[in-house]
Amino acid sequence: MARSSTHIQEKIILTLNLFILDLVSLLKIVDLVAKECDSGDTCLKLQDKQHGFVGITIYIFGLFPHTNTEKDRTATERYRDFTVGWIMEPLLHGDYPISMRETAGARIPSFTNRESEQVKGSCDFIGLIHYTNANITDNSEALKNNLRDYTADIAAKLISGLNPFSNEEYPVAPWGLQEELNKFKLRYGNLPIFIYENGQRTPSNASLQDESRVKYLHGYIGATLDALRNGSNIRGYFAWSFLDLFELLDGYKVSYGLYYVDRNDPELKRYPKLSAKWFNWFLRGRRSTSIVGAMKLVKDPSHISI
Numbered sequence: 241m242a243r244s245s246t247h248i249q250e251k252i253i254l255t256l257n258l259f260i261l262d263l264v265s266l267l268k269i270v271d272l273v274a275k276e277c278d279s280g281d282t283c284l285k286l287q288d289k290q291h292g293f294v295g296i297t298i299y300i301f302g303l304f305p306h307t308n309t310e311k312d313r314t315a316t317e318r319y320r321d322f323t324v325g326w327i328m329e330p331l332l333h334g335d336y337p338i339s340m341r342e343t344a345g346a347r348i349p350s351f352t353n354r355e356s357e358q359v360k361g362s363c364d365f366i367g368l369i370h371y372t373n374a375n376i377t378d379n380s381e382a383l384k385n386n387l388r389d390y391t392a393d394i395a396a397k398l399i400s401g402l403n404p405f406s407n408e409e410y411p412v413a414p415w416g417l418q419e420e421l422n423k424f425k426l427r428y429g430n431l432p433i434f435i436y437e438n439g440q441r442t443p444s445n446a447s448l449q450d451e452s453r454v455k456y457l458h459g460y461i462g463a464t465l466d467a468l469r470n471g472s473n474i475r476g477y478f479a480w481s482f483l484d485l486f487e488l489l490d491g492y493k494v495s496y497g498l499y500y501v502d503r504n505d506p507e508l509k510r511y512p513k514l515s516a517k518w519f520n521w522f523l524r525g526r527r528s529t530s531i532v533g534a535m536k537l538v539k540d541p542s543h544i545s546i
């Protein structure tokens with residue numbers, strides 16, 4: 241089970257990141273837009289004329305070496321290069337990470353000088369999607385495969401202990417997010433960051449008293465704040481999600497919403513969960529946003545109405 245869920249999880253990251261990863265193709269689009277600009281009034285100069293911002297979103301795990309060995313520590317760095325550096329390094333330095341170029345050789349496309357210059361510094365902000373941590377262990381054996389692809393080149397395995405298609409709740413382990421935010425600060429140019437998605441998964445039929453979601457949001461917003469105070473360039477945080485809805489990977493089996501939606505009711509009536517009440521208090525700067533305050537709400541939710 242652990243093995244197959246790991247496999248599935250890798251495919252998921254790959255799929256999610258593939259939406260955004262082909263920077264060389266992206267450049268062709270940028271090029272088209274640039275040509276359009278040369279030819280007249282239809283110019284899209286988003287950044288110059290409209291004062292718009294262009295950003296990219298990355299799905300990240302909090303990555304930790306599975307054992308305290310050199311092999312697993314190196315594998316963890318490599319895993320980060322292959323999942324985060326793959327996107328960030330071209331944006332900062334105009335080329336893929338050295339570890340990727342060395343391992344993949346001619347199988348990874350190379351940037352022309354012009355492309356490097358175009359992609360470098362083209363990103364105004366980074367969006368991060370984060371839910372949980374994972375351990376990484378060395379899998380250098382994969383480099384002996386005759387046919388090598390992205391997952392063989394990583395030469396590392398992801399061990400999460402969580403099945404992404406189950407309705408298991410995520411552990412509240414916000415130090416993973418905090419560590420990754422530190423990495424973005426120290427290694428990846430400290431670009432402005434928005435936490436685009438972060439939240440707790442519960443079974444769709446779970447109780448409205450979603451204490452685990454309150455604990456999760458409390459912990460992760462706290463970690464985001466700690467990282468901000470420690471110099472991370474964080475500009476925003478979005479909780480996933482406002483309402484229970486159809487999830488891309490889980491359908492209606494699980495939910496992330498602060499509001500329960502009764503799908504058996506033709507009116508689709510919405511009911512606030514405990515987390516909605518807590519978040520409301522938090523946004524209004526009420527004192528009882530501490531976890532102790534939140535647990536008092538659990539005992540007597542009649543305090544609040546939304």
Ligand SMILES: *[C@@H]1O[C@H](CO)[C@@H](O)[C@H](O)[C@H]1NC(C)=O
Binds near residue numbers: 306399
């Ligand atoms: C991840 O590694 C730590 C030790 O570094 C260990 O305590 C923990 O159980 C591991 N988690 C999984 C899911 O294997």
Ligand SMILES: *[C@@H]1O[C@H](CO)[C@@H](O)[C@H](O)[C@H]1NC(C)=O
Binds near residue numbers: 443445446447
């Ligand atoms: C929720 O649904 C699952 C699977 O359908 C079931 O096993 C469980 O008992 C249900 N829980 C509640 C609280 O209704």
Ligand SMILES: *[C@@H]1O[C@H](CO)[C@@H](O)[C@H](O)[C@H]1NC(C)=O
Binds near residue numbers: 422426466467471
């Ligand atoms: C704060 O940032 C420094 C590096 O700038 C890092 O070494 C340290 O671990 C960070 N502290 C926390 C609590 O994340």
